[in-house]
Amino acid sequence: MKYLVLLYSNPTAWEALSPDDTAAAMAFFEELRHETVTSGELVDTAGLADAAHARTVRLRDGAPIATDGPFAEGEEVLASYAIYDVDSHDRALQLAGRVAEATAGAVEVWPVMDLSAAEM
Amino acid sequence: MTAGTDQLLRELAPQVLGALVRRLGHFDTAEDAVQEALLAAARQWPQSGLPDDPRAWLITVAFRRMTDQLRSEQARRRREERVLAGAAADALAPPADASAAARDDTLVLLFLCCHPALTPASQVALTLRAVGGLTTAEIARAFLVPEATMGQRISRAKQRIRTSRVPFRLPPPPEREARLQAVLHVLYLVFNEGYTASAGPGLLRQDLAREAIRLARLLHRSLPDHGEVAGLLALLLLTDARSAARTTADGELVPLAEQDRSLWDRDAIAEGVALVSDALARPPPGPYQLQAAIAALHDEAATAADTDWEEIAVLYTLLERVSDNPVVRLNRAVAVAMTRGPEAGLALLDSIAEDPRLAGHHRLHAVRAHLLEMAGDRDGALAAYRTAARHTLSLPERRYLQRRAAALSGAAPP
Numbered sequence: 001m002k003y004l005v006l007l008y009s010n011p012t013a014w015e016a017l018s019p020d021d022t023a024a025a026m027a028f029f030e031e032l033r034h035e036t037v038t039s040g041e042l043v044d045t046a047g048l049a050d051a052a053h054a055r056t057v058r059l060r061d062g063a064p065i066a067t068d069g070p071f072a073e074g075e076e077v078l079a080s081y082a083i084y085d086v087d088s089h090d091r092a093l094q095l096a097g098r099v100a101e102a103t104a105g106a107v108e109v110w111p112v113m114d115l116s117a118a119e120m
Numbered sequence: 121m122t123a124g125t126d127q128l129l130r131e132l133a134p135q136v137l138g139a140l141v142r143r144l145g146h147f148d149t150a151e152d153a154v155q156e157a158l159l160a161a162a163r164q165w166p167q168s169g170l171p172d173d174p175r176a177w178l179i180t181v182a183f184r185r186m187t188d189q190l191r192s193e194q195a196r197r198r199r200e201e202r203v204l205a206g207a208a209a210d211a212l213a214p215p216a217d218a219s220a221a222a223r224d225d226t227l228v229l230l231f232l233c234c235h236p237a238l239t240p241a242s243q244v245a246l247t248l249r250a251v252g253g254l255t256t257a258e259i260a261r262a263f264l265v266p267e268a269t270m271g272q273r274i275s276r277a278k279q280r281i282r283t284s285r286v287p288f289r290l291p292p293p294p295e296r297e298a299r300l301q302a303v304l305h306v307l308y309l310v311f312n313e314g315y316t317a318s319a320g321p322g323l324l325r326q327d328l329a330r331e332a333i334r335l336a337r338l339l340h341r342s343l344p345d346h347g348e349v350a351g352l353l354a355l356l357l358l359t360d361a362r363s364a365a366r367t368t369a370d371g372e373l374v375p376l377a378e379q380d381r382s383l384w385d386r387d388a389i390a391e392g393v394a395l396v397s398d399a400l401a402r403p404p405p406g407p408y409q410l411q412a413a414i415a416a417l418h419d420e421a422a423t424a425a426d427t428d429w430e431e432i433a434v435l436y437t438l439l440e441r442v443s444d445n446p447v448v449r450l451n452r453a454v455a456v457a458m459t460r461g462p463e464a465g466l467a468l469l470d471s472i473a474e475d476p477r478l479a480g481h482h483r484l485h486a487v488r489a490h491l492l493e494m495a496g497d498r499d500g501a502l503a504a505y506r507t508a509a510r511h512t513l514s515l516p517e518r519r520y521l522q523r524r525a526a527a528l529s530g531a532a533p534p
Contacts, residue, residue, distance in 0.1 A: 002264075037268070037269075038272055039272070040242070040271075040272040040273030041269070042269060043265050043266060043269055044266070085241075085263075085265050085269065087240065087241060113513060113515040113518070114515065115264075115515055115516065116312075116313070116316035116514060116516075117316055117373050117514045117515075117516035117517045118316060118483070119366070119376060
């Protein structure tokens with residue numbers, strides 16, 4: 001079962017971290033990546049650039065228009081994503097729990113829709 | 121590569137691997153070497169023509185790779201070479217009863233790949249590679265994960281087998297039956313992964329269904345008197361026989377009752393029915409035999425209305441006794457509704473709904489919707505279809521359930 005795990009964190013709080021804490025967080029992500037690569041569970045993961053680079057595209061008067069943002073001063077913004085292929089729902093929650101512990105951010109866990117279907 | 125070469129290579133893969141591991145050990149190194157030999161053959165044979173003895177060719181090439189690999193592990197060097205020198209000729213020489221030995225090796229490999237120290241996902245991946253002769257890239261594409269991810273799963277599985285020091289022989293009789301159940305389950309998982317695919321790289325996924333049937337055949341050839349092995353092969357054949365009718369050209373699901381039965385594969389049905397009839401003559405029937413018997417009743421009905429639901433309901437009752445699976449009880453509720461009316465089915469459903477394993481399960485709501493629709497409760501059915509559509513994690517199932525809801529509400533599907 002594939003799960004999309006999204007980390008939302010507060011960029012201001014992240015910037016305020018001490019060099020040691022930053023290094024510890026980086027080490028955590030590297031360790032998590034290594035562990036899930038080795039276990040054959042990691043499908044894809046990446047950290048995301050600062051929200052200043054993000055754009056939201058919507059249809060306006062029939063044409064797609066890109067606007068800056070989403071901005072969320074002092075709030076949590078999307079910081080990284082990972083897709084895991086795991087044996088159970090609990091395992092996905094467990095991985096997300098470790099990210100939450102290491103970052104103090106909010107971690108969303110979304111099951112990815114499966115393309116297979118049972119007999120009806 | 122031609123289809124003929126491909127097929128030959130897949131048949132020879134477990135025989136070559138078995139021959140090497142039986143005599144040299146080192147399952148993980150041997151498995152890598154066999155993969156390389158298969159790739160070399162796939163490249164060379166179509167140009168240079170088939171060697172006189174393809175099996176010996178593969179063993180020789182794989183043996184050479186294996187020697188290179190082991191030699192490069194410096195610490196082991198001297199010890200290995202002494203062992204290898206004598207073993208080369210030994211591995212090449214065909215055993216006294218070549219076909220029986222190949223059958224045994226395939227069986228031992230299946231047991232090894234489905235070892236309980238491995239997770240189900242790893243068992244599936246390793247079985248497809250070591251016994252099925254598929255490449256890591258092919259397996260990764262079929263399971264919609266990156267090749268590196270699948271590669272890790274396989275190498276980790278092999279590492280587990282190495283550290284668990286599993287010997288290359290059949291498990292001793294006391295544990296053999298339980299281990300065989302794991303093998304049957306893995307083949308069933310491989311089949312389902314391919315059969316239930318309604319999208320994705322379609323051809324490759326259907327290959328998985330065919331591969332599972334091929335491996336189940338190999339297993340049946342090794343253990344012709346085992347009822348559940350025959351039952352599994354029959355179940356896969358009888359289910360796969362309907363595959364051409366289960367989706368429309370644009371990937372929409374077609375429920376069993378609405379399938380065009382002229383598209384069903386009559387030869388597969390005949391083979392499956394013969395297998396399951398023979399297996400059922402050897403009681404007591406296990407879960408695969410019972411499921412195969414149910415599939416046979418569906419497949420033998422000329423129209424949906426001709427389906428022998430009485431018999432199917434009886435078989436589901438037997439199946440409930442041997443497998444503690446709430447989905448079986450759901451299916452029995454459908455069969456009961458078809459024989460004694462939707463109200464009887466719904467009453468049964470109410471008692472099943474208390475099973476905590478079905479809490480939030482979309483199938484419970486889908487069955488309820490179907491029975492409410494049969495009972496003429498349009499609003500109730502509509503609500504249940506919508507709940508089921510929200511709960512399923514399958515995209516084609518969601519589309520199907522939304523279509524049913526839309527048909528009831530008279531609106532166009534969203």
